[in-house]
Amino acid sequence: xxxxxxxxxxxxxxxxxxxxxxxxxxxxxxxxxxxxxxxxxxxxxxxxxxxxxxxxxxxxxxxxxxxxxxxxxxxxxxxxxxxxxxxxxxxxxxxxxxxxxxxxxxx
Amino acid sequence: xxxxxxxxxxxxxxxxxxxxxxxxxxxxxxxxxxxxxxxxxxxxxxxxxxxxxxxxxxxxxxxxxxxxxxxxxxxxxxxxxxxxxxxxxxxxxxxxxxxxxxxxxxxxxxxxxxxxxxxxxxxxxxxxxxxxxxxx
Numbered sequence: 136x137x138x139x140x141x142x143x144x145x146x147x148x149x150x151x152x153x154x155x156x157x158x159x160x161x162x163x164x165x166x167x168x169x170x171x172x173x174x175x176x177x178x179x180x181x182x183x184x185x186x187x188x189x190x191x192x193x194x195x196x197x198x199x200x201x202x203x204x205x206x207x208x209x210x211x212x213x214x215x216x217x218x219x220x221x222x223x224x225x226x227x228x229x230x231x232x233x234x235x236x237x238x239x240x241x242x
Numbered sequence: 243x244x245x246x247x248x249x250x251x252x253x254x255x256x257x258x259x260x261x262x263x264x265x266x267x268x269x270x271x272x273x274x275x276x277x278x279x280x281x282x283x284x285x286x287x288x289x290x291x292x293x294x295x296x297x298x299x300x301x302x303x304x305x306x307x308x309x310x311x312x313x314x315x316x317x318x319x320x321x322x323x324x325x326x327x328x329x330x331x332x333x334x335x336x337x338x339x340x341x342x343x344x345x346x347x348x349x350x351x352x353x354x355x356x357x358x359x360x361x362x363x364x365x366x367x368x369x370x371x372x373x374x375x376x377x378x
Contacts, residue, residue, distance in 0.1 A: 232279035
């Protein structure tokens with residue numbers, strides 16, 4: 136069964152899709168048309184990428200008249216950005232290396 | 243919704259280390275020793291000194307906040323748009339030292355922090371790319 140991490144990594148592994156997501160992160164809400172204008176790929180391709188991003192809950196869509204506006208949902212990255220648990224793991228292994236070093240050091 | 247957006251979280255790692263504080267202090271403050279267990283760096287044990295820790299995944303921007311030889315060392319830790327403070331505390335024991343590291347300053351809403359996104363995401367995605375490249 137794919138984990139949340141798998142889904143997020145797989146979704147963001149495609150460079151075009153990642154570029155679309157990054158633009159939404161940086162520039163805020165945009166329509167498919169605006170995203171297409173600067174993406175270098177066709178509108179159907181952009182829509183398809185947005186669909187995949189939406190499935191992974193990385194973007195949200197909002198309908199207004201005939202336009203659909205997309206925005207990044209940074210909260211969806213939380214599993215990758217769980218700083219407390221990531222940093223705790225980081226420091227535990229740094230402590231291991233520090234202890235190894237202390238054993239090797241002279242007085 | 244009543245949870246304060248700025249609630250601070252911290253990471254604490256503590257260990258009993260069978261060496262005196264003076265020896266651990268050297269490992270925490272001498273650049274060639276820091277490099278062996280943490281990262282390449284231009285650290286100096288002087289308050290306000292700015293330094294970088296350089297890993298193969300990116301750079302951590304730091305500034306020394308407090309230096310009390312053999313007792314406490316504190317510096318800022320800025321990486322991927324996140325600001326935090328790392329504080330080392332050394333307490334002598336009968337068998338060596340109680341070594342404590344606290345990294346504080348994370349907030350629960352940090353992934354959605356705009357400044358964080360602005361300065362950190364590109365680096366984050368670059369790292370992600372490397373991880374994915376290695377995963378093959």
